[in-house]
Structure formats: structure tokens, C-alpha cells
Amino acid sequence: MKRYTTAAAVLLVASALMSLGMLKSIRSAHRASASLADARAAMETARRDLVASQREAEAAKKQSESAARFLETWSLDLSAEASIEEIFGRLDTIAVNDLLSPSGKNFVVSPNYFFNGRHMPVQSVNITVAGDYYRTLNWLGAVEFAFPLARVEQISYTTNANSLSLAVQFVFPRKFEAE
Amino acid sequence: MIQQIIDLALGRAFTPDPLDAAVPLARRFRQRPLVAATFYKDGIEALAVSFADGSPVFGAAEFSPAGGEDADAGFLRSFAERHKAADCVVNLAIGYTAVLSGRTRRPESDEEAILLMRDNPERLLGEPSAQGCRHSIAYHPTHNFAVVFAHRESEITAAVALAAKAELGLARLQCGVSSLLIYALDHFWPEVGTETEFLFVDRASLFHLSVAEGGFGRPLFDIGLKEAALKQALGERVGKLKPRGRVMLIDSSGFEVRQMIGERCPEAVIVEPMKDQPRPFLLACASDRPRLGYDLFPAEREVRPFAPARLRIVTFAFWGALAASIAVIGYSTFKGARAGQLTGNLKDQAQLYASGKAHQESLIEDLESRQKTAAAIRDWLAISPPTQSLLIALSKEIEAAAAQGLSENKPVAQVDSLSLTLQEGQPQMRMVLVILGDASSANRIFQRISALFGRLGYSTVDLKQTLVPQGFRYEHLLNMPKPAGA
Numbered sequence: 001m002k003r004y005t006t007a008a009a010v011l012l013v014a015s016a017l018m019s020l021g022m023l024k025s026i027r028s029a030h031r032a033s034a035s036l037a038d039a040r041a042a043m044e045t046a047r048r049d050l051v052a053s054q055r056e057a058e059a060a061k062k063q064s065e066s067a068a069r070f071l072e073t074w075s076l077d078l079s080a081e082a083s084i085e086e087i088f089g090r091l092d093t094i095a096v097n098d099l100l101s102p103s104g105k106n107f108v109v110s111p112n113y114f115f116n117g118r119h120m121p122v123q124s125v126n127i128t129v130a131g132d133y134y135r136t137l138n139w140l141g142a143v144e145f146a147f148p149l150a151r152v153e154q155i156s157y158t159t160n161a162n163s164l165s166l167a168v169q170f171v172f173p174r175k176f177e178a179e
Numbered sequence: 180m181i182q183q184i185i186d187l188a189l190g191r192a193f194t195p196d197p198l199d200a201a202v203p204l205a206r207r208f209r210q211r212p213l214v215a216a217t218f219y220k221d222g223i224e225a226l227a228v229s230f231a232d233g234s235p236v237f238g239a240a241e242f243s244p245a246g247g248e249d250a251d252a253g254f255l256r257s258f259a260e261r262h263k264a265a266d267c268v269v270n271l272a273i274g275y276t277a278v279l280s281g282r283t284r285r286p287e288s289d290e291e292a293i294l295l296m297r298d299n300p301e302r303l304l305g306e307p308s309a310q311g312c313r314h315s316i317a318y319h320p321t322h323n324f325a326v327v328f329a330h331r332e333s334e335i336t337a338a339v340a341l342a343a344k345a346e347l348g349l350a351r352l353q354c355g356v357s358s359l360l361i362y363a364l365d366h367f368w369p370e371v372g373t374e375t376e377f378l379f380v381d382r383a384s385l386f387h388l389s390v391a392e393g394g395f396g397r398p399l400f401d402i403g404l405k406e407a408a409l410k411q412a413l414g415e416r417v418g419k420l421k422p423r424g425r426v427m428l429i430d431s432s433g434f435e436v437r438q439m440i441g442e443r444c445p446e447a448v449i450v451e452p453m454k455d456q457p458r459p460f461l462l463a464c465a466s467d468r469p470r471l472g473y474d475l476f477p478a479e480r481e482v483r484p485f486a487p488a489r490l491r492i493v494t495f496a497f498w499g500a501l502a503a504s505i506a507v508i509g510y511s512t513f514k515g516a517r518a519g520q521l522t523g524n525l526k527d528q529a530q531l532y533a534s535g536k537a538h539q540e541s542l543i544e545d546l547e548s549r550q551k552t553a554a555a556i557r558d559w560l561a562i563s564p565p566t567q568s569l570l571i572a573l574s575k576e577i578e579a580a581a582a583q584g585l586s587e588n589k590p591v592a593q594v595d596s597l598s599l600t601l602q603e604g605q606p607q608m609r610m611v612l613v614i615l616g617d618a619s620s621a622n623r624i625f626q627r628i629s630a631l632f633g634r635l636g637y638s639t640v641d642l643k644q645t646l647v648p649q650g651f652r653y654e655h656l657l658n659m660p661k662p663a664g665a
Contacts, residue, residue: 003484004192007183008493015493015500022504025511032518039525046532053539057546064546067553074556114604116558137574141567149556151563155570156598176555 074149081149081172084123090146091127098139100131104167113171121174124153130165133157140168149173183484190494192486197266198348199482200474201290203467204268205230212264213350215461216255218338219383220273220403223251225258226458228268228465235465237458238262248337252344259347266348270355270464271475272384274334277356277398282306283316283325289471296473315357315473320368324394328357335475352475355460356386356400359429362463364390365470367427367452375425375450378416378440380432381460383409387416390427410434417443425450429459561662562606566599569635573597576631580624592616592624595650606659607640615650625653636660 080086084107095102105127113122129139136157144150147170154169186192195202197211204213209230215237217224222245227238243254259267282305286292292303296315300308304327308314312329319325335352342349359379374391383404389396401412409432417440420426425448430436437449453459577594584591595613602609612628614621629639632655641656 004183004187004486004490006180007187007192008486008490010184011188011493011497015496018500018504022500022507025508025515029511029514029518032515032522036518036522036525039522039529043525043529043532046529046536050532050536050539053536053543057539057542060543060546064550067546067550070553070557071549116555116562120555133574137567137570140570141565144565144567149559151559151601152566152599153603154598154600155566156596156600157594158596173556173559176552176559 077147077149078173078176081147082174084125087125087147087170087172091125091143094142094146095127095129095139098129098131098135098142100129100135100139102127102129104128109174120176122171123174125150125170125172126167127170128165128167130163133164136164136166140166143168143170147172186483187486187490187494188497190491192484193488193491193494195485196482197350198480199485200293200351200476200480201471202485203233203471204351204465205233205235205467207350208266211266212262213266213268214255214259214262214264214347215268215270215465216342217270217272217355217461218334218341219245221245221383221405223254225255226461227262227264228461233468235462237461240458248341248344252341255341255345255347259345264347266350267342267345268351268353268461268465269338269342269349270353270358270461271330271334271338272355272381272460273403274331275354275356275400275402276329277326277386277388277400278329279395279397280305280316280325280327281323283318283323283327285318293471293474297476297479313475313477315354315361315475317357317360317364319390319395320364322393326360326388326395326398328354330354330357330475332477335477339477349476351464353464353473354475355381355464356384357473358463358466359460360386360388361470361473362466363427363429363452365468367450370427370450370452372425375427376420377427378420378429378436379459380409380413380428380430380434380436382406382432385409385412385416385432413439420444420447422446424448427452429453431457431459558662562659564659569599572631572635573628576627577624580620580627584620584623590617590620592620592650594624595647601659602656606661608637608657608659610653610655610657612653612655613647613650614653618651621651625651629655632657 087107088105091105092102105125107123107125109121109123111121112119113124115122129136140152140155144152150170150172152168153171154167156167158165158167183192195207197207199207208228213228215226215228222243224240224242226240229236229238241254241258243251245251246254255267259265284303284305286295286303295303296313300314303316304314309329311332313332313335315328315330317326317328338352339349356379360377363377363379371390371392374389376396377386377388377390379386384400384402385404387399399416401409401416404412413432413434413436417436420440420443422444423446424444426440426444427450428437428440429451437451440447440449453462456462581591593615595615596611597613598611600609600611601607610628610632612625614624632639637657637660639655640658641654643654645652645654
């Protein structure tokens with residue numbers, strides 16, 4: 001008996017270790033099952049979220065249909081009024097057509113123009129035309145028609161002995177995207 | 180140690196080593212073939228031994244006359260091979276003497292008896308052992324007397340060498356007479372009564388001992404006799420029996436000793452407790468009840484230790500734990516791997532859903548951004564009223580004021596300069612108007628213009644009127660009308 005005491009102890013320890021390993025593997029399997037359940041729940045939540053976001057997107061698409069059409073309408077004007085060369089050219093052309101003499105053209109880019117409670121990038125264009133008063137009115141109307149997004153920030157009529165001049169500052173928006 | 184662990188784990192430890200003298204012979208050879216060899220002076224008798232319910236059962240005997248060590252070993256080997264045995268029990272029927280002793284000490288246990296007799300016999304004998312001899316002891320059941328047998332080591336060594344030459348393990352080496360005496364005293368003591376004469380006879384020897392309640396007589400023996408000499412010795416010994424005494428006869432000689440005693444001592448009471456046992460000496464050698472028999476093997480045997488049955492639970496626990504571990508760990512591993520795989524798939528799927536959701540959210544964000552952009556453009560347009568129409572309206576009012584002055588024959592004022600400035604960040608417009616003329620005509624123009632702004636929805640915030648050379652300067656800060664739908 002005594003000769004086998006150590007051997008029996010070794011076998012019992014080995015059995016205990018195997019039982020321990022068994023328990024550990026059971027725990028590991030339980031953890032894996034729990035992870036599976038969590039993953040399943042997460043997948044289900046993600047699926048529901050996707051369905052909800054798809055519905056929201058559909059609704060948003062319907063809501064923004066008019067905005068899309070509006071933007072489509074104005075996209076050409078936006079792109080046309082982005083080029084300063086084109087603006088100057090057309091301002092000159094319209095002035096000449098109205099028998100006015102343009103002068104003093106310049107522009108300033110202002111990244112933080114404050115409008116309607118928010119900042120936005122704009123370019124301010126200054127031009128002076130001289131000539132008959134009514135022709136300046138026509139010119140102004142023609143410019144507003146040609147550049148519907150241009151905002152007349154400032155106009156100033158001055159007269160001297162020989163003629164009347166109109167100094168105008170237009171503000172062209174460069175970007176309308178929300179901040 | 181490692182070997183013991185393996186033996187215990189495999190259960191081999193519970194099967195006793197066939198050469199382990201500390202384990203009963205019946206247990207060692209319960210499922211293992213065994214042969215028994217009785218060594219006579221003139222030859223060897225061999226027979227197969229099996230065990231039924233712990234009792235030995237003997238097969239047919241074969242006798243081989245003494246023919247030298249090689250021939251004897253060859254006989255034993257071939258006999259053992261035929262019976263598929265690898266071990267043997269040797270019954271020495273030769274080479275002993277027996278004396279009466281009152282000095283012996285009883286051992287505490289059978290195991291102690293075996294060990295002491297092998298390693299330190301004087302502690303049992305009570306005196307130094309005889310030179311060149313090994314001993315066995317038959318104790319009186321109730322009194323401190325014993326018959327001490329001395330066995331010649333030369334005979335023992337020869338028997339051991341012969342067994343080794345025959346390639347047989349020596350499971351037990353005993354003196355048949357000694358073992359039979361011990362067996363008879365253990366099993367048939369109630370038959371002894373006041374006094375009984377034991378007479379043991381086999382094919383070549385006889386042994387006589389007077390056994391009384393309180394002691395033993397002197398043991399008498401004749402060994403290694405041929406048939407005629409044995410008959411003569413038997414005649415003499417029977418002639419000396421007490422005529423009306425009690426005799427315990429154990430006879431395996433085949434000489435009708437009972438009849439011989441009956442003829443000589445008709446009034447004697449003959450008890451034959453092993454009458455039906457054809458091999459009483461071998462039976463005694465192969466028995467372990469009630470105590471383990473002495474083993475005359477001269478040296479310590481290298482035997483595999485024997486584990487008690489109560490340690491079987493350790494083996495069961497080990498294999499049970501191993502099997503359970505393999506099953507559980509295998510199942511758990513499979514389950515875990517499967518769960519891991521499914522978890523991975525589900526995570527991938529959740530990732531897909533999440534990316535889909537992110538795409539939808541990005542789409543919504545884009546749409547919202549476009550809506551905001553559209554709203555911003557709309558606000559821009561709404562808060563940037565066309566200027567031409569305002570100027571035309573102003574011109575008309577100025578002309579109307581001039582016309583009114585002319586019609587009323589009053590002086591007419593003249594507009595020298597006009598500026599309109601939108602206030603950045605404020606829904607306000609500053610108008611600066613310089614009119615040349617007298618106060619009433621200048622004021623008339625300004626009043627009409629103010630009235631126009633009022634009709635258009637402008638409201639006055641501040642108004643300053645200052646004098647300029649030949650006229651007046653009006654600086655009018657106006658709140659712009661709210662855009663439609665605001």
C-alpha cells in the first residue's frame with residue numbers, strides 16, 4: 001500500500017487536474033455561448049437599426065425631393081457665378097450694351113461674410129458705371145437678371161457737373177453648404 | 180515510481196506478481212497457469228495446478244526419474260510448456276530434519292513470519308539457525324512448543340537452480356511435510372483430543388509426531404526411501420503406535436497404511452481427515468489458509484508490488500476523469516469552436532448591417548445637407564430683394580415730389596446723391612440721401628421716400644438729418660421687411 005501511496009497521489013492529482021481542465025473547458029464553452037448570444041443580439045439590433053435607418057432615408061429622400069429640384073435649378077447659376085473672370089466679363093458686356101462706361105472693377109474674397117446668423121464665404125465685386133440714370137437702372141436690372149444670386153450690398157449714386165455715376169458692390173456667394 | 184504510476188493506472192498493480200510470496204498463491208494464479216513439482220530423491224513428479232474458490236485442484240501427475248540437472252530441467256520445461264505455465268510451486272520431499280523446540284517465538288503476522296524467516300530466522304527460532312540450513316516452524320496451537328524443520332540449503336539451491344534452468348519462475352518453495360503439519364494443526368486440531376499420533380506418509384518418506392493437548396512428542400521421520408525400505412520403515416513405525424491410541428493418518432503412498440495399522444493395532448482410532456485428497460502434501464504447500472505458508476526461497480525476490488483493492492477507486496477516478504475530460508473537453512472545444520465560428524459570422528453580418536446603416540445615415544446626412552443648402556439659397560434670395568425695382572420706385576417718388584412742387588408753384592429740390600447700403604449681418608439697410616434745395620422741398624422728397632419705404636414694409640430704426648451746403652443730408656437706418664414665408 002505504502003509503495004503505491006505516491007503513485008495514487010500522483011494519479012489523484014492528475015485526475016484533479018483533468019477535472020479542473022474539464023471545468024475550465026466548460027466555462028470556456030459557456031463563455032463562447034454567451035458571446036454567441038451577445039453577437040446574435042448585436043446582429044439583431046444592427047439589423048433593426050439598418051431597417052430603421054432605411055426607413056428614415058426613404059422618408060428623407062421624399063422630403064428632400066423639392067430641395068433636390070431646387071438645387072438642380074440653381075446649380076447652373078451657382079457654377080456660373082463662381083468665376084470672377086466670367087462675372088467681370090458679363091458686367092462689362094451688359095454695361096457696354098447699355099451704353100455705360102464701366103470702371104473701377106475689383107473684387108475681394110471674404111471667407112466669413114456674416115449673413116442670416118451664420119458665416120459663409122463670398123466674393124465682393126465692386127464696379128462703377130457712368131452714364132445716363134435710366135440706363136444705369138436698366139443695367140442694374142440686367143445684372144440682377146444675369147446673376148440672380150448676386151446680392152446688391154451697396155449702391156451709391158453720385159453726380160458731378162457732367163455726368164452721373166453709379167458705384168455698386170455685389171456680393172456673390174461662393175458656397176452654401178451648411179457648416 | 181513512474182512504473183508504479185503506470186501499473187496503478189493500467190490496473191496491473193492489482194494483479195499480484197506471480198512471485199510475490201506475500202500474496203496467497205490462489206490469488207496470484209487465479210487466472211494464470213501453474214505447475215507443481217515434488218522433488219524426490221529418485222525423481223521429480225510434476226502436475227498442473229489450478230484454483231477453484233481459492234482451493235487448489237491438481238491435474239494428472241507425471242513422474243520423471245532423476246536423470247541429471249539438464250534432463251530434469253528439460254522435463255520440467257516441456258511439462259510447463261504443455262500447460263502453458265511460466266511458474267511453478269516446488270515441494271521438497273527431501274533434505275530436511277525436524278526437532279522439537281520450546282524456544283520459538285510466534286510472529287505477529289504471516290508476512291512477518293515470512294520476512295523474519297528469510298532475513299532473521301533466529302528471532303523466530305529463539306536460537307541461531309543451523310549452519311547451511313533454512314527453517315520452517317510448526318507451532319503447537321495452544322502451548323509454547325514447536326517442531327522446527329531444518330532444510331538443507333544445498334537442496335534448496337539445487338531446486339532453485341533447476342527451476343531457473345527450466346525457465347520457470349519459482350512461485351513457492353516449501354517442504355511438503357512441514358507445510359502438511361502446519362496445515363493439519365491449523366485445520367484438524369479439534370480432531371486431536373487428548374493425544375493423537377500424526378502419521379504422514381508419501382511415496383518415499385514418512386513422518387511421525389505425537390501431538391497432545393499440552394505439547395508435542397519428538398518428531399520422527401524417514402526420507403528418501405525406496406519402496407521396500409519405506410514399507411519396512413512403515414512396519415516399524417506402525418508397530419510402535421499405541422495400541423488403543425488415536426492416529427491421524429495422511430497417506431499418499433498407496434501402501435494401504437490404514438489396513439496395516441488396523442492389522443497391528445485393531446483398537447486404535449484412525450482419523451483420516453484428508454482421505455479423499457490424493458495430493459495432501461501439495462495441497463498443504465499450495466494452501467494459504469489460515470496462514471501464508473513459509474517460503475524457503477533463499478533470497479529476496481524482485482517483485483512488482485501489489486496494490487490493495489481499495490486503491491482501485493484511484494484507477495477508476497483517473498480513467499473516469501480522463502474519459503470525462505476527453506469527452507467534455509472535446510465537446511466543449513467543438514461547441515466553443517462552433518460558437519466562435521457562428522459568432523464570427525454574426526459579427527460579420529452585424530458589421531454589414533452597421534456599414535449599411537452608416538451608408539443610410541450618410542445618405543440622410545447628405546440629404547439634410549442638401550436641404551440646408553437649398554434653405555440657405557432660398558434665404559439668400561429672400562433676403563436679397565431686387566434693387567432695380569426699389570430704385571425705380573424711389574425715382575418715381577422723387578419725380579412725383581418734383582411734379583407736386585411744380586404744380587403747387589413751389590421750389591423744387593434736386594437729389595444730389597443717393598446711396599443704399601445693406602448692413603452685414605443685420606436685416607437693415609442704411610440710406611443716405613443728399614437733397615439740394617430749400618427745407619420744405621427737400622423734406623417733401625424725403626417724406627415721399629419715407630412713405631414709400633413704409634408701404635414696402637421697411638421700418639425706421641434711426642434717422643439723422645444734417646445740413647449740407649445748399650441742402651440737407653438724410654441718413655436713414657431701416658429695418659428691412661421680413662421675407663415672405665419667414
